Amino acid sequence: MEIHHPVTDAEITACFATISELRPHLNFDEFLPQVRRQEQHGYRLVAVREGGAITSVAGYRITEFLIWGKFLYVDDLVTAASHRKKGQAAALLSWIIAHARETGCNNVQLDSGFTLHPAHRLYHSMGFHLACHHFKNDLQPS
Numbered sequence: 799m800e801i802h803h804p805v806t807d808a809e810i811t812a813c814f815a816t817i818s819e820l821r822p823h824l825n826f827d828e829f830l831p832q833v834r835r836q837e838q839h840g841y842r843l844v845a846v847r848e849g850g851a852i853t854s855v856a857g858y859r860i861t862e863f864l865i866w867g868k869f870l871y872v873d874d875l876v877t878a879a880s881h882r883k884k885g886q887a888a889a890l891l892s893w894i895i896a897h898a899r900e901t902g903c904n905n906v907q908l909d910s911g912f913t914l915h916p917a918h919r920l921y922h923s924m925g926f927h928l929a930c931h932h933f934k935n936d937l938q939p940s
Contacts, residue, residue: 799846799847799848799886799889800846800847800848801844801845801846801847801890801893802844802845802847803842803843803844803845803889804843804844804845804852807830810830810843811826811829811830812845812852813843813852813855814826814829815852815878816845816852816853816854816876816877816878817829817855817857817874817876817877818911819876819879820874820875820876821874821876825915828858830870833857836857836859839859839886840861841857841858841859841873842857842858842859842897843855843856843857844858844890844897844937846877846886846888846890848881848886848888851884852876852877852936853875853879853880853881854876854878854881854886854887854890855874855875855876855896856872856874856875856876856890856891857872857873857875858870858871858872858873858874858894859871859873859876860898860901860903861939866904866905866907867904868901868902868903868904869903869904869905869906869907870894870896870897870898870903870905870906870907871906871907871908872894872906872908875887875890875891875909875917877890877909882916885911885918887920888920888924889923890922891920891924892924894906895924902922906926907929908921908926909932917934923931
């Protein structure tokens with residue numbers, strides 16, 4: 799298992815099949831341009847490669863808020879269905895936590911859907927706790 803930052807266009811597009819399991823609304827042709835736009839705001843991908851295939855992917859950014867100081871936010875975290883329960887998500891989260899420490903972050907944060915109970919068990923086992931409710935207002939065109 800190799801954990802690395804995909805940086806070339808080919809490396810980033812190789813992440814699409816795995817990340818689209820979490821984000822099925824994504825379009826292959828729009829994926830690379832969107833990642834490149836998000837990179838302009840600090841977004842980075844980190845991936846697990848096993849046997850030449852991308853099997854687990856996380857997207858994150860390091861940012862700073864008045865309430866939390868400098869922190870690493872995990873936007874996306876997914877392991878391909880065919881590779882789950884093999885420790886890849888835990889290895890990726892361990893890498894993310896170490897990276898947050900190395901870059902001077904105070905904490906690591908992520909949001910998770912209410913029904914993703916296997917993921918919640920992993921997060922709790924790795925020291926994450928419920929810190930707040932995240933509210934959202936989907937703006938309707940006026």
